[in-house]
Amino acid sequence: MRFNPRTLRGLLPVFLTLLVLFEAAAYTVTTPGPRESFFELYALGANGLAGNYYPSNSTFIEPGTPVTWYIGISNQMGFLQFVDIRVKLGNQTINPPNDTTASPSPAPLIVEFRRFIPDNGTWEIPFVWQVLNFTTRNGYSRILQLKIDDITYSIQDSPTCTSLKSCRFRFIFELWTWSVSSADFQIGWWNGDQRRIAWLQLWFSLAPGAP
């Protein structure tokens, strides 16, 4: 088959059109498409299922009774993340994290768990805790000592309640992520120009001697 200049001139627009189509296909194959970036934060009970969160299925916890939860984080951000789960102890009146202003809870920080999670990776933290000591003084009750994963934490300025039986405490789990620009952890993460936060809370009441 021979190609004369006239034929070549005629084929040039066809070739250029096909070239654009084929290179567009190559670009699509080599360039990852946009995807929604987010974290999943969840809590599971003692069996690693969404249930059986409390011994005897009662939120009234006796001091010295161990409670097992699993806190999980799934990274769907598209790249490696350095995350920090901050565990705080609150009562009924202390403010939880604010989703609108993306601000953390003012509740006292008890412990934090840090981990690098690759994209599409999941990390589950066994969270075994028990109340070791509490006090009731001047009409106010407060938790003095908590044991979390075999480490004992003495808590100063812990939230107080006027009546132990009617008071509900809660663990607040806040997700913080590492910001490379500020070289520190920030609550939540940036999704485009929007700041998002993720947090959980699990309630319990203290029942000395009564389930």
Place this chain on the structure above:
Amino acid sequence: MLLIVHPTLVTSQQSPPQLNQVIQDVLKAESAGASPEEIGKLTGELNSVIDLEDQLQNLGPQETDKRSQLLGEINNSLARVDAEANQVAIAAAQRTYTDHLVAYSVGFVGAVLATFTFHCAFSLRRRYRAKRALQLRIVPK
């Protein structure tokens, strides 16, 4: 059983500034196109550094020897991960460049072949129509 009584509330753990640089280099490697296996290996090593930092935080104030040993291990690990991340970034960038070059070359070759096929098909059709025209008979009605 490890028993530690904190006299005050736990304050937020501070990571050494070197860690931020290492994280940046690992992220660079990832954006350069490092495979999930390569990133997984670097992630595992970074988590080992975090475990060492947690051990450091749980040390008592009198355990100075252990403290300096752990600090040395942390710095060595960070330096090693940083060097690995830089190597992975270079290799991944070259691999990504080659992949892109191959993809766009395949696109070019595909366009040439498609044009040639189009030309052949068009020529065959023209010949067939010319042949059919020559075979036509004029039949009076």
